[in-house]
Amino acid sequence: MSDGLRVDPIACTAHGLCAELLPERIRLDDWGYPLLDERPLTPELVAHARRAASACPTLALRLGREQRARSG
Amino acid sequence: MSLAPARLPRLLASAGPGRATTLAEHLAGDGLGRPAEVAPAALREEVERAGLRGRGGAAFPTARKLDAVARGRRAVLVANGAEGEPASRKDALLLARAPQLVLDGVALAAAAVGAREAIVCVRERSTAARVALAAALAERAGSGRDAVPVRIEPIPDGYVRGEETALVRQLDGGPGLPTATPPLPFARGVGGRPTLVQNVETLAHVALIARHGADWFRTLGTDASPGSALVTVSGGVAHPGVREIALGTPLRTLLEQAGADTGALRAVLVGGYFGTWLPASVALGATLDDAALRPLGAALGCGVVAALPLDACGVAETARLARWLAGQSAGQCGPCFHGLAAIAGQLDALAHGRAAPDALARLRRWTGGEVAGRGACRHPDGAVRLVRSALTVFAAELDDHARRGPCAACRRTPLLSLPRRGADAARIEAAA
Ligand SMILES: Cc1cc2nc3c(=O)[nH]c(=O)nc-3n(C[C@H](O)[C@H](O)[C@H](O)COP(=O)(O)O)c2cc1C
Ligand code: SF4
Numbered sequence A: 001m002s003d004g005l006r007v008d009p010i011a012c013t014a015h016g017l018c019a020e021l022l023p024e025r026i027r028l029d030d031w032g033y034p035l036l037d038e039r040p041l042t043p044e045l046v047a048h049a050r051r052a053a054s055a056c057p058t059l060a061l062r063l064g065r066e067q068r069a070r071s072g
Numbered sequence B: 001m002s003l004a005p006a007r008l009p010r011l012l013a014s015a016g017p018g019r020a021t022t023l024a025e026h027l028a029g030d031g032l033g034r035p036a037e038v039a040p041a042a043l044r045e046e047v048e049r050a051g052l053r054g055r056g057g058a059a060f061p062t063a064r065k066l067d068a069v070a071r072g073r074r075a076v077l078v079a080n081g082a083e084g085e086p087a088s089r090k091d092a093l094l095l096a097r098a099p100q101l102v103l104d105g106v107a108l109a110a111a112a113v114g115a116r117e118a119i120v121c122v123r124e125r126s127t128a129a130r131v132a133l134a135a136a137l138a139e140r141a142g143s144g145r146d147a148v149p150v151r152i153e154p155i156p157d158g159y160v161r162g163e164e165t166a167l168v169r170q171l172d173g174g175p176g177l178p179t180a181t182p183p184l185p186f187a188r189g190v191g192g193r194p195t196l197v198q199n200v201e202t203l204a205h206v207a208l209i210a211r212h213g214a215d216w217f218r219t220l221g222t223d224a225s226p227g228s229a230l231v232t233v234s235g236g237v238a239h240p241g242v243r244e245i246a247l248g249t250p251l252r253t254l255l256e257q258a259g260a261d262t263g264a265l266r267a268v269l270v271g272g273y274f275g276t277w278l279p280a281s282v283a284l285g286a287t288l289d290d291a292a293l294r295p296l297g298a299a300l301g302c303g304v305v306a307a308l309p310l311d312a313c314g315v316a317e318t319a320r321l322a323r324w325l326a327g328q329s330a331g332q333c334g335p336c337f338h339g340l341a342a343i344a345g346q347l348d349a350l351a352h353g354r355a356a357p358d359a360l361a362r363l364r365r366w367t368g369g370e371v372a373g374r375g376a377c378r379h380p381d382g383a384v385r386l387v388r389s390a391l392t393v394f395a396a397e398l399d400d401h402a403r404r405g406p407c408a409a410c411r412r413t414p415l416l417s418l419p420r421r422g423a424d425a426a427r428i429e430a431a432a
Helices: A017-021 A043-055 B023-029 B040-050 B062-070 B090-097 B099-113 B127-140 B164-171 B200-212 B251-257 B290-296 B314-327 B334-351 B359-370 B379-393 B395-404
Strands: A005-007 A026-028 A034-036 A061-063 B075-081 B115-123 B150-155 B195-199 B228-235 B241-246 B265-270 B276-279 B304-309
Touching: A005 A034, A017 A026, A017 A043, A043 A061, B023 B099, B023 B127, B040 B062, B040 B099, B040 B200, B062 B099, B062 B195, B062 B200, B075 B090, B075 B099, B075 B164, B075 B200, B090 B099, B090 B115, B090 B127, B090 B200, B090 B228, B099 B115, B099 B127, B099 B150, B099 B195, B099 B200, B115 B127, B115 B164, B127 B150, B150 B164, B164 B195, B195 B200, B228 B251, B241 B251, B251 B265, B251 B304, B276 B379, B314 B334, B314 B379, B314 B395, B334 B359, B334 B379, B334 B395, B359 B379, B359 B395, B379 B395
Parallel strands: B075 B115, B075 B195, B115 B150, B228 B304
Antiparallel strands: A005 A061, A026 A034, B228 B241, B265 B276, B265 B304
16 A cells, blocks of 8 residues: 555546556556555655645545455 | 363254254253353453454454444444355354354354444355354343344445455445445444454354453464364365364364375365465475465465365366356456456467467466555455466466366366355255
């Protein structure tokens, strides 16, 4: 989970904008869905990450501290 | 306090075969006091000392969940008997044979977390379990053993329906689909209230721990995986079915008891259709507890063990399971929906000798990290684990199929069972 960057997999519908706006940390898989890089965001990238998050048409890309944790 | 003897069976001790323990038998044999007599805080502590872990698949420490839900208010308890794993029959058998033990666990856990109501989910097609559960609940009416209202909820078939967030949604009148949490059910579940979701076998262990204590519980099993567990053995064995084992039992012992020809074994699937293939040589040296299985890349999960004999085809069996698992995707998350279908497709093509030259490389990439961990629930993770282990264990066969097409064993009737349509026969029986 790269420093607060996460994708809501249900909301994401593979628009792919995020990979264009943040190619340093996001690439697309064979079906057009984003694969996040594990490395933390550098300070220069935070603004781009924020832009990518707000550009997502389904608001599936989120930037925050929230972590997913589940027991099963 | 002197301990009851360390012997099996525990969960399946009470009734004669083929029927449920009655309340009277249960009280005479292994009944508890009224739930209210076990101090809720004492039970949480006892479960912690016992080291009980969930038996629904994820092996999460039960005491931690009890604590988390107890911190909230007006909680709900959900007993998970959805049993979506096609090769598993243990929850159905437990409910059919020892419904009073499960209901005691429900009442005790409900009291321990301050729940106001309890819901027992049972696989709709497990007729014997549903009938026994309803009868057991009716018997308990007026007995004072249930401090909170308990109702039974049938759950239709579907692999992801038994996942805890999917269960919560169904109980709230929604579809049987997982949610992209947080919040998790322990914080916000049924009706928005803190919800303890616990497998029915886990709850039966809670009832036994309340009665006999943590020290007794630990007289079976290993230090890291204490107690007993229900396992379902299937595949190439003479006596398939549900057995109760002490955790840490050699897999070889279990297979021999189930009548497997251990000299003619190709591989063993451990942990269900979500699980891991182990080559026979490794499997026959393994013990059934997570500390021992983890270094082998496996886990006991919900206790499914399936034996693949030498004359069966691991490629064809895995391709078939992968296709089914892909079909069980709830279709909500792209990487799960597309990824599992693509994996199943490539595997199928390989099995039929019709794959492109880069098929194996693609399969390796997809199962290596481009699909797992990318769904709202862990469905894709489990399906990927199965295929990834097959790529290693059946590497030689895969290569052979890729070159020459289906082998002779491919044409045999598949060994690993998948759900058929219509109601299950009421025939679920302990194999012992
Ligand atoms: C796809 C999927 C399916 C699941 N199906 C079941 C099930 O049928 N029964 C069950 O008890 N747990 C199932 N689980 C696990 C539950 O989400 C949950 O962890 C479990 O019921 C908690 O009980 P336990 O801690 O007592 O094991 C499933 C999990 C996943 C990811
Ligand atoms: S990961 Fe798959 S099964 Fe789980 S919620 Fe997403 S689409 Fe459904």
